[in-house]
Amino acid sequence: MALLGGKEGKTRAGLFIFGGMMQYVVLSRQSGKTYRLEECIDAPYDTGAMGGEIFSNQEVIEDNLKVLKKQVGRKWADRVYAAIQSKDVLLRTVELPQMDLADVKESFRFEFDKFFPIPVDEAIYDVALVDRPGGEDDVVASALTQCIASAVRVATVENLMMAAFKHGLKLSGIEPSPVAMLRCLMGPGFPSGFNVYALAGLVSSVIIASYRDNGIVYRNTTQAFAADDPSGRNVANFTRDLQATIKFATTQMRGFVADKVYIGGYGLTHSQSLKASVEDMVNSPVETVNPWELWTIGNQPKQTYGWEAALGLALRPSEVR
16 A cells, blocks of 8 residues: 555665654665665654654755755665654545445545545545455455555645655655555565564554455554663553454454464564563464564664664565555
């Protein structure tokens, strides 16, 4: 799913701005299905007087991208994809009468206000079809089209695109950060069955229940792992949120039982107990994910966790629209 899309390029980059951070990751494709990390920049983002509303002022974005551009050791990558952080983009699972994707996108405009709290004329939205569990004998399911819809304010996207263009950066695509994160943690293969992907993030966390390669339930949480957690409170709260997401997923997907729970994100660098805590509370196998190894990326950075969204953007296939 993407709010904007583009074509393939020789070097591909992900730009993720979130909280008070900017991340810029550049990859090049090597022989076979391997990659090489060409550039990996982690820089502060000055939110100025706007505080957490990082995309509300074009000049603030321009000032920060100017700083980032100075740190880029070469020109911008051939293709650069950006993400809108989860707090600024809305994702909803919706069901519509059975129809093809073109008709879904056209008709969804008239259903938009049922799912999103912003006027459709002030939004940019996209709709993607997703697989749903259930066989051909499921009469109710066969009469419906299950979709994931995303929406963001027009001003948010325009401010980011215009600020980037001001510094010679023409973005090739923009998508919600949870979608990029999910791509990163899933890996290059095609997952089967039900799974849960949980990102223990630097300033917030994301938990996604999936069916095959489709995210169905997206949950943003306030659990942050920017600092050490000697009390274990963040780990306990993260585990509780993951449990609640799994329970909710059983109400959204018939027969949902997670084949595996995958954990990634910056939290893995600060808490050895994270995996153990989840294993104690869920009835599914738990696996931690190092995305650099998963995608066979050479020249890895010293800090391997915490790049999932930016990395997922750089790994975005050209056919995604």
